[in-house]
Ligand SMILES: Nc1ncnc2c1ncn2[C@@H]1O[C@H](COP(=O)(O)OP(=O)(O)OP(=O)(O)O)[C@@H](O)[C@H]1O
């Protein structure tokens with residue numbers, strides 16, 4: 001964005017937030033924030049007193065003073081509302097942009113007989129089959145059932161490089177609002193109108209369904225209890241003051257109450273949460289709940305799947321290796337037959353390579369055979385021929401068990417051949433016809449760059465990384481070393497991934513999981529933080545509570561930092577707010593009672609001009625500290641990787657002691673100004 005347009009964009013958000021601050025005065029909205037609700041009630045009472053100073057018995061002070069208290073209180077509430085509206089602003093603006101993407105499009109519905117019919121995108125339902133050609137916008141979310149195309153996803157990810165999507169495997173889901181950049185695809189619709197990814201994304205960035213996190217609710221309750229306690233404290237002041245012959249009018253009592261209740265954190269609490277969620281969005285991660293972001297701040301263990309998460313996931317056949325007694329030609333032919341009807345990208349890459357190397361397609365018995373699809377459970381795929389012959393390929397351990405169960409012999413150099421591939425970080429697939437193993441297929445994949453450094457950073461934060469893969473132990477070990485994870489689990493089936501997560505959780509740890517496959521979905525749901533790759537399957541994205549639009553597994557690092565920052569910011573501003581309130585108590589009380597009780601002189605270190613000036617100065621300070629702290633609430637307290645204890649010490653010192661000193665200085669300055677201007 002150009003600097004000028006960025007400026008007008010920021011200005012628009014500020015203007016909108018200012019207007020929203022007034023809209024939020026609605027008591028039905030304010031009640032959700034008990035501290036500020038009490039301030040609003042006080043504002044209304046002082047408004048009545050400003051109009052009719054003798055409304056209540058004992059409200060004898062002048063109208064000018066009542067008006068002053070009313071105006072300051074009104075600004076206190078408005079400042080708090082403004083903070084929240086400002087935090088919501090960027091998300092609202094982003095939602096508007098996304099809505100433009102969502103404009104109605106036409107879709108080509110494919111009938112059973114193969115004919116096409118033009119319909120509106122709003123008429124599409126789950127299960128419909130549609131065709132999308134080059135240059136067309138994909139009308140809704142779905143799974144590619146036929147074809148391969150490059151897709152421009154920039155409308156959603158902001159990333160302009162097109163991505164390849166294809167039927168079968170972990171890269172088959174497409175998102176409504178993205179565009180087919182080349183070729184064509186046939187897509188099965190996966191969502192009904194109003195439930196699409198884009199719909200959910202708009203609702204998310206807009207904060208339409210924002211729910212308070214359990215932590216936030218607990219803190220809100222604590223602040224409400226503190227408010228009640230101070231209400232009682234103030235009420236008990238009245239008979240004491242009476243006894244000392246000090247006149248405390250209603251406006252002063254309200255002002256005193258507002259000074260003492262935790263308005264600073266009460267006014268900024270929701271802005272802190274919203275801004276945290278917004279910061280996650282700035283990193284191109286969609287968080288489904290604030291709870292997930294907070295949990296990310298406390299993560300102990302990160303579990304990642306290998307293919308598509310740590311590696312790029314475009315596993316391609318690169319070589320066929322026969323075992324002893326078999327020719328290269330024979331293993332190539334067997335591999336082709338085993339993959340003829342395998343619709344996964346791996347399967348198709350095997351067919352392609354085998355044909356290139358001269359294998360012969362078109363065996364009629366194979367054409368008529370039953371396909372046996374790959375599953376993460378069996379870790380095999382192949383064909384069942386009409387004459388009873390079974391052709392299979394799959395993970396070497398699974399294939400060895402399969403062949404042994406039929407009484408077949410395991411070739412002497414099978415392990416050696418497979419291990420050579422595994423040591424290079426590749427995935428070996430053994431191929432068998434009946435009970436005879438012909439050789440091994442070498443599937444190559446590449447580790448994404450820069451992972452080692454990022455995982456080291458995670459280690460620095462005390463987070464353990466575990467790679468969990470369906471692949472064999474040797475391949476897993478090689479990739480684990482190359483990527484720099486702390487530990488790995490190999491030959492893992494989907495239930496093993498869940499078991500790994502449960503085991504960590506039972507030790508009291510908070511677990512994050514990143515994955516992309518349908519087989520990762522249950523684990524993503526089980527984890528405290530489930531981060532799905534946007535490149536992955538619909539099932540994974542639905543099970544997860546966060547989606548990384550850039551499909552970068554190390555993005556979790558940024559989310560962890562934001563989560564920690566969110567927790568620290570909330571803690572720091574709570575400390576600051578309560579320290580402030582205590583300081584204000586010692587600033588105001590001596591000033592109020594000094595005439596009646598000269599013994600208080602030793603406490604009257606502030607030496608404020610008058611009781612009225614003390615009250616007004618404290619109240620003004622109380623109001624303006626809210627907007628002054630908006631930048632801290634929005635940007636967050638800077639997080640540095642250091643031990644939790646040291647961090648806590650540092651923040652208690654900074655925000656606790658700072659929270660006591662700042663109001664003394666601030667109130668004194670305001671008092672001097674008010675006095676200098678002869679306002680009080
Ligand atoms: N099309 C296929 N046909 C036969 N076997 C396959 C096929 N694709 C993969 N396999 C084998 O099954 C194993 C598990 O596959 P999958 O990729 O689903 O595992 P995973 O649990 O998602 O692990 P990861 O994605 O971390 O590698 C692979 O390591 C491979 O040995």
Ligand SMILES: [K+]
Nearest residue numbers: 258259261263
């Ligand atoms: K206060």
Ligand SMILES: [Mg+2]
Nearest residue numbers: 305307308517
């Ligand atoms: Mg996988």
